[in-house]
Amino acid sequence: MENHCKGPLDRSMVSPHTRPVVSLTRHRFLFSRGTAISGRMALSPGVALPPRASWYRSLSHCMAILRRAALSALVLLSFLAVLSACTKRDDDTLAPPSPAASLAASPAARSTPSSAPEAPLRDESVEIAGGAFMAGSVPGTEGRVPELEPRRYQVELGPFQVDRLYYPNDPAKPPLVGVSRDQARQLCAERGGRLCTELEWERACKGPESSDFSTGDAWDAGCAREPSRCATGFNVLAMASAIREWVDSDVVPADGGPRRAVVRGASASEGASLHRCATRRGIAAETKSDDLGFRCCKGAPNAAVVKEPRLGATFEKTRLSAKRLGELLATDPKTRALAKDLKFFREPDAANTVRARGPGNDQGFLLTVAPLVWNPTAGARYLVVAARSGEATSFVVVYYVLGKDDYRLASSFVMQDEPGPVALAYNGYIRPRLHFSTCWGCPGETGKILHRSPDSAVVLQP
Helix, strand or coil: CCCCCCCCCCHHHCCCCCCCCCCEECCEEECCCCCEECCCECCCCCCCCCCCCCHHHHHHHHHHHHHHHHHHHHHHHHHHHHHHHHHCCCCHHHCCCCHHHHHHHCHHHCCCCCCCCCCCCCCCEEEECCEEEEECECCCCCCCCCCCCCECEEEEECCEEEECCCCCCCCCCCCCCCCCHHHHHHHHHHCCCEECCHHHHHHHHHCCCCCCECCECCCCCHHHHCHHHCECCCCCECCCCCCEEEEEEEECCCCCCCCEEEEEECCCCCCHHHHECCCEEEECCCCCCCCEECCEEECCCCCCCCCCCCCCCCEEECCCCHHHHHHHHHCCCCCHHHCCCEECCCCCHHHHHHHHHCCCCCCCCEEECCCEEEEEECCEEEEEEEEEECCCEEEEEEEEEEECCEEEEEEEEEEECCCCCCEEEECCCCCCEEEEECCCCCCCCEEEEEEECCCEEEEECC
16 A cells, blocks of 8 residues: 655655555545445445355354454554654754753853853954044052053054964963063064054953953953953953063153053953053063063054153142032932032132131141142042032042043042131142141141042041
8 A cells, every 4th residue: 555645754754665554535544445434434345244144154254344443453553653753843853942951052051151252263363443442541440550551541543453362372372471572572573473562452452342351341350260261342362361461562651761661461360450451561671471471463553652641730720610519429429418509618718717717827838729630640630629518518529530521539528517618738849648627727627638559539537
């Protein structure tokens, strides 16, 4: 008998050398002798028993009927098996996976993180398109050294290529360390490349979003253990992760002192703040260390250089409206309660009042009640304000200067039941500190505002 199964047939269930014994046509089973079964069994033509047959012939015919019934049952079972195969999916993998299978295949269940970058190739480099990015760091950031790291500013770079890994840029080999900057330059040149400039290095590290870390807005400590598993937004590996790197730039001191060679990045054992992409340090170009390596760049070197922080005037008076002061106070929970009914003390009358309350000796200081911009060291600028909230709450606040009319709270001091006035006392030759006072020269009436290295300011009570 031939198989006429209509519909998909799983060929894995039927050998190509086996002919099925069942035929399906509109739910009727067709047998070679013409027996038809459709809901119930019927005998084939010519096999009906005569009314007056002997018991022997009757028994023989009954046995024949039973044999045919048994055969029909076997054929029915075979049909059901083939029908099951016909209706089965051609590929079991098309069925929805079980929850356990889904979990096993999910990124969270893999030993490799879902964000793991593609495995690096030998001598692989990354094309960095020309464009602008934000160089430098935000004042007040932990680990920032203002004398070395400029405030964030936009810089434009042309296109360049950077090796995806440390030299020798081979995932099968460890990074080459213990070489001087001149040796690093020579090794890059032998491969048709060059050392990266520090701004090229910083752009490759920060990625297209100008992130603080190569891993984004926060440092991933796992990158110190497995640096080649961590990619920047540009898909460059192991930046600022496990070793420091030579770059082809110098630190040019503001005081005109000797230049120092710039290194970027941090060693694996250093704290999180030093793994920032903007971290910048200067050392002797002849230095060799087992945590100091390099990577190479290609293409015309970018001429842009880091804006070296410079010293400005120690103190400068500035203008600030009560409305803007209120906005600044309201942005921080520590000072939000002060952001109402604000009053500045009148200049110069209020300063003269503070002086007149004491012995009258200025002690070499100038007194003012105007807001001051304070520059205690190169790269560090603060806005210092004395004012009053309501009728009897005076205060002093110090803000980091982030940019033009852009500030962030550094420190504050509140004097309850003190209507003021409060004056600021400063000397342009004394950079690390200034004072605030309600009675200049009176014991217990004068406090200090101090700069603390590397990049913070504190207000100390009288």
